[in-house]
Amino acid sequence: xxxxxxxxxxxxxxxxxxxxxxxxxxxxxxxxxxxxxxxxxxxxxxxxxxxxxxxxxxxxxxxxxxxxxxxxxxxxxxxxxxxxxxxxxxxxxxxxxxxxxxxxxxxxxxxxxxxxxxxxxxxxxxxxxxxxxxxxxxxxxxxxxxxxxxxxxxxxxxxxxxxxxxxxxxxxxxxxxxxxxxxxxxxxxxxxxxxxxxxxxxxxxxxxxxxxxxxxxxxxxxxxxxxxxxxxxxxxxxxxxxxxxxxxxxxxxxxxxxxxxxxxxxxxxxxxxxxxxxxxxxxxxxxxxxxxxxxxxxxxxxxxxxxx
Amino acid sequence: xxxxxxxxxxxxxxxxxxxxxxxxxxxxxxxxxxxxxxxxxxxxxxxxxxxxxxxxxxxxxxxxxxxxxxxxxxxxxxxxxxxxxxxxxxxxxxxxxxxxxxxxxxxxxxxxxxxxxxxxxxxxxxxxxxxxxxxxxxxxxxxxxxxxxxxxxxxxxxxxxxxxxxxxxxxxxxxxxxxxxxxxxxxxxxxxxxxxxxxxxxxxxxxxxxxxxxxxxxxxxxxxxxxxxxxxxxxxxxxxxxxxxxxxxxxxxxxxxxxxxxxxxxxxxxxxxxxxxxxxxxxxxxxxxxxxxxxxxxxxxxxxxxxxxxxxxxxxxxxxxxxxxxxxxxxxxxxxxxxxxxxxxxxxxxxxxxxxxxxxxxxxxxxxxxxxxxxxxxxxxxxxxxxxxxxxxxxxxxxxxxxxxxxxxxxxxxxxxxxxxxxxxxxxxxxxxxxxxxxxxxxxxxxxxxxxxxxxxxxxxxxxxxxxxxxxxxxxxxxxxxxxxxxxxxxxxxxxxxxxxxxxxxxxxxxxxxxxxxxxxxxxxxxxxxxxxxxxxxxxxxxx
Numbered sequence: 001x002x003x004x005x006x007x008x009x010x011x012x013x014x015x016x017x018x019x020x021x022x023x024x025x026x027x028x029x030x031x032x033x034x035x036x037x038x039x040x041x042x043x044x045x046x047x048x049x050x051x052x053x054x055x056x057x058x059x060x061x062x063x064x065x066x067x068x069x070x071x072x073x074x075x076x077x078x079x080x081x082x083x084x085x086x087x088x089x090x091x092x093x094x095x096x097x098x099x100x101x102x103x104x105x106x107x108x109x110x111x112x113x114x115x116x117x118x119x120x121x122x123x124x125x126x127x128x129x130x131x132x133x134x135x136x137x138x139x140x141x142x143x144x145x146x147x148x149x150x151x152x153x154x155x156x157x158x159x160x161x162x163x164x165x166x167x168x169x170x171x172x173x174x175x176x177x178x179x180x181x182x183x184x185x186x187x188x189x190x191x192x193x194x195x196x197x198x199x200x201x202x203x204x205x206x207x208x209x210x211x212x213x214x215x216x217x218x219x220x221x222x223x224x225x226x227x228x229x230x231x232x233x234x235x236x237x238x239x240x241x242x243x244x245x246x247x248x249x250x251x252x253x254x255x256x257x258x259x260x261x262x263x264x265x266x267x268x269x270x271x272x273x274x275x276x277x278x279x280x281x282x283x284x285x286x287x288x289x290x291x292x293x294x295x296x297x298x299x300x301x302x303x304x305x306x307x308x
Numbered sequence: 309x310x311x312x313x314x315x316x317x318x319x320x321x322x323x324x325x326x327x328x329x330x331x332x333x334x335x336x337x338x339x340x341x342x343x344x345x346x347x348x349x350x351x352x353x354x355x356x357x358x359x360x361x362x363x364x365x366x367x368x369x370x371x372x373x374x375x376x377x378x379x380x381x382x383x384x385x386x387x388x389x390x391x392x393x394x395x396x397x398x399x400x401x402x403x404x405x406x407x408x409x410x411x412x413x414x415x416x417x418x419x420x421x422x423x424x425x426x427x428x429x430x431x432x433x434x435x436x437x438x439x440x441x442x443x444x445x446x447x448x449x450x451x452x453x454x455x456x457x458x459x460x461x462x463x464x465x466x467x468x469x470x471x472x473x474x475x476x477x478x479x480x481x482x483x484x485x486x487x488x489x490x491x492x493x494x495x496x497x498x499x500x501x502x503x504x505x506x507x508x509x510x511x512x513x514x515x516x517x518x519x520x521x522x523x524x525x526x527x528x529x530x531x532x533x534x535x536x537x538x539x540x541x542x543x544x545x546x547x548x549x550x551x552x553x554x555x556x557x558x559x560x561x562x563x564x565x566x567x568x569x570x571x572x573x574x575x576x577x578x579x580x581x582x583x584x585x586x587x588x589x590x591x592x593x594x595x596x597x598x599x600x601x602x603x604x605x606x607x608x609x610x611x612x613x614x615x616x617x618x619x620x621x622x623x624x625x626x627x628x629x630x631x632x633x634x635x636x637x638x639x640x641x642x643x644x645x646x647x648x649x650x651x652x653x654x655x656x657x658x659x660x661x662x663x664x665x666x667x668x669x670x671x672x673x674x675x676x677x678x679x680x681x682x683x684x685x686x687x688x689x690x691x692x693x694x695x696x697x698x699x700x701x702x703x704x705x706x707x708x709x710x711x712x713x714x715x716x717x718x719x720x721x722x723x724x725x726x727x728x729x730x731x732x733x734x735x736x737x738x739x740x741x742x743x744x745x746x747x748x749x750x751x752x753x754x755x756x757x758x759x760x761x762x763x764x765x766x767x768x769x770x771x772x773x774x775x776x777x778x779x780x781x782x783x784x785x786x787x788x789x790x791x792x793x794x795x796x797x798x799x800x801x802x803x804x805x806x807x808x809x810x811x812x813x814x815x816x817x818x819x820x821x822x823x824x825x826x827x828x829x830x831x832x833x834x835x836x837x838x839x840x841x842x843x844x845x846x847x848x849x850x851x852x
Contacts, residue, residue: 046850046852048846048847048850049846085726085727085728086728121778121779121812122726123697123698123723123726125697126697126726126728126729130728143477145477145480146477146480146481148480148481148483149465149468149472149480149481151469151472151481152472171472171475172475175475188774188778189774189777189778189786189787189794190772190773190774190775190777190778190787190794191774207775208775208812208814209814211765211773211774211775211814212765212769212773212814212815213769213771214769214771214772215771215772215773215774216771216772217771238845242783244778245778245779245780245781247781247782247783247835247837248835248837250837251837253845254845254846255845255846255847256846257846257847269852270850270852273850273851273852274847274850274851274852276851283772298852303850303852305850
């Protein structure tokens, strides 16, 4: 039994036993615990008015620093949205400055390895180059790898899903200690809005299967399977229409905002409000909330708001 | 300098051969730089095609033309990759069969030039079938792409897989789509015939079938310098005849048929003296006059050969004529395709009521302007197919009819045309794909997407999908709320025919949305952009 087999089997066993997947344990251990100041832990940080890297600094500081999520010697995967062969100002991909800053924080916390990838829609090499993410991540010391080949993807069972009994997930995600999900907030022709849960379509192989089998239900089902360690929503340059690819720079507005949370539903709900829509109007967010993947009731959350 | 001629020829031919091979098998596209691309621009027939079709004279054509007028068919042994490939087979035959002893053979002049005449007439009439099959550079390109490249891709992907198992991502797999079986079989069998010909008969292909060889042979008849016997030096040892792979030297008569000579300089290298040398056409030291019986050597055997040739040429001519005729009716039919049948009639005027479009015609790559221009200019070298970063361009077999056999097509089942890319339009050596600037390319309509509502997931499974609209770079297909669900809606005037929607559409086996080829490429409308009122929307207060 090699390392990968061992990992796969142990993970399946963990799921079968109903135990929390290993990679969320660390974050969950902190969730709900009182912080040093005596207040209950922060569920979501919202920042506005700064540059992407500065906003991330503030947000992660409010959460007690990246070291609470990234332990020394850990293997980290940072998964931005690099889906499209367009330039950063078009807002179709995650902001490269934000990706770079997250990578730097991980290394500062002692991460052994930080890997960046996405299963792109357009030709991956063009996407990686045009988005500016490949350059930025490499300059920050990360390993940038392709997600374009089926052989990288391993079959996993989705025990809770009625629509999709299994799907194939990139082995780097399965093999990681820390998974940081970094979507860009934008309008989306199919999912209406793409934030944290929709961004996970970039770690699976066969997206067509999701499209064929009730897209919203599949997104919500997969969110229950795969919870990132941390979600960082880039709402600096926001595509308001013609998403997910966009047609021109006319599609975007500059919101200069950032959301960070361990709860995907909370992050998606807050992002939806920021976008100007109601969270319950986005079906996959509503289904995920109903399936107890996370919390949609923003009023009851402990939100830290920061203006720069 | 004579002793060095062969060495120089071998050196140059290998450099050119390797550069061209690299161009066709380079899966990373990093060698796509001017120095490597230079040999492609020197290829005679594609360059001539560009001149005939577009009226521009590429520098490469002038260079080869002048070279041939000065020194004969130097092209055939130095620049032509298929010539070098044959030389490699010949070298192999020398190794395996012992030193080859060629013997002078009568020229197939009538047959060869008749083939050329048929090809020219065919091209004029709109059928490139013989040129597509026999242009030596294009033939080589197909061998490299269809047969050699899969080996490179396979080796790379196997290595990438092994590395991936070790969680090392130094190499990455590249997409590969094998050519259609018919294309594979045709290329393989043609290569088989070529190898057989060169293994046993040297450069027979070049002096019997090759259109470029025929044209350059005509030019070399009037070249300024030519190889000829030096009667004072020749010792009648016969070594020159025995090494002449064009079988054009008759040592007994001391004649060298320079129109068939491929300028390999093997004879000069073999000669113990300086019995064969380059001689100025108008030098006072005249060539040995051909023996008096040379012109009257039309013996019975030769007559018989001519009779057979006539049959062959007639067969080639009739194939070409037939294909030319079919290409004409084909182009008329495809022009008809623009005026649609049942389903498409309404398109453009009113929203179509009947959602049952059927696929017609073949989508031609960007820069081809029209199917007619493309099919009458392309020599099927597959340089565009090799260069396409997204590998959406694929070899066809008979989709364009016999007249356009093997010419490339857009294959949206395997990929789609990248909106921000113009690579193919910049590599074509024959002018079949003309250069397009990026803004121009983004408005070029290769075809128009057609939506078959009854096949769509949203209708058949009653769930939202939107994969087509998601991938569309111009939002020619948008999701519109219909009965509680979002259904695709086409605005065909915005469509560029890139095939992203067709590729992304998850319905099987029939795609609910597909690109209908435009026989003449159109101009897509620029997407209408409503300004967003407030460009800066930094929230004053968080809405939560």
